[in-house]
């Protein structure tokens with residue numbers, strides 16, 4: 001990053017806050033709180049085995065790419081809904097995995113539609129921040145507008161499933177962005193990324209047009225029903 005003040009990718013104001021790359025409550029849920037006596041170890045492309053003594057450590061947060069208002073007030077309902085869904089999935093994972101599906105109203109008794117739309121928007125924030133951090137040349141205005149207007153984002157899908165055996169089960173993290181480019185222009189046109197929360201993972205997929213949908217039939221979108229969500233099988237042909 002250079003010294004020019006970065007702009008919030010959601011609203012355009014000065015970006016002065018960092019979003020956690022992985023939500024702090026998810027890290028605590030799977031691994032417990034990091035302390036001096038019981039540190040966590042972080043691995044990424046730059047660092048191996050970096051000791052972390054707090055789940056608020058800077059290495060667990062991204063670049064400054066959001067303003068405080070967008071990172072806090074605007075997206076707090078989205079954060080809260082993911083927190084609720086994540087803890088519901090975590091606490092009931094054995095039975096959900098056995099059934100291959102879960103009923104959304106169990107996670108959000110006060111309103112499945114709002115809860116799942118907010119969770120969808122939470123992952124839109126994480127993905128937008130990953131795009132900014134990776135400097136990926138793709139238009140994310142649709143992600144920003146969905147978040148600002150609190151409505152579902154076209155061509156932005158989530159899939160939930162068991163963490164593939166190729167990943168470390170007792171870890172929390174995210175893969176690098178998988179970017180699809182247009183052959184002619186070279187522009188990035190579609191993205192996906194996997195977030196792992198212990199035994200459970202979420203894959204997010206975003207494309208700039210309908211024709212580029214990535215085609216997992218068990219992917220989930222708020223406009224396509226919020227009663228039952230079926231788990232995807234990651235690591236096999238989806």
Ligand SMILES: [Zn+2]
Nearest residue numbers: 008011067070
């Ligand atoms: Zn902002």
